[in-house]
Amino acid sequence: MDELLPCPFCGGDAVERPFFRGMSIIRCRKCRADGKAGNTLDEAVAAWNRRTSPPCPPDLTTQADAEIAILRSDLRAARAERDALRDEVAALRAAQAATVVQIPDPCRPVLTMTPAPRWVQGGGRVPALVIGAGAGYVLVVTDGDPTVKAVPASEVK
Secondary structure (H helix, E strand, C coil): CCCCCCCCCCCCCCCEEHHHHCCCEEEEEEEEEECCCECCCCHHHHHHHHHHHCCCCHHHHHHHHHHHHHHHHHHHHHHHHHHHHHHHHHHHHHHCCCCEECCCCCCCEEEEEEEEEEEEECHHHHHEEEEEECCCCEEEEECCCCEEEEEHHHCCC
16 A cells, blocks of 8 residues: 555645445545545555645745745735725814805805704794804704704894
8 A cells, every 4th residue: 555645635644434335535634635435445545646746846835935925015015005094084084074164145145054063942942953153143953844044143042
């Protein structure tokens, strides 16, 4: 019987296993890959050993290791660039949230909408959401009425 070569998939040790009706099969102990069944143990070993490729020459392994090191370095650089871009996007979003939007009003020169709406008591004690203010007026949305109204600031408490 020939010596069993390592598993072609994981490099693990191979062992002989009994199979159906006196046949034999070779199986890897590590990944449990099976070889072709043989009528005899010698046939099973020969089938297993045909599947195994010879080990890689050392120069190819060294070259592959160098290429892997370069790819890992490129991956680290790409991850750092990704993180920097994420930080930049977060800063831009924060700046956008803090931006004041100017809304033209035909009655007044300019009304300013702030990014932080707040609830107040509107005229007649109706809750209102203040969404902007300027030139003595505030923009409010009252509960139950989806329209935006310009109300004199003196009426909003």
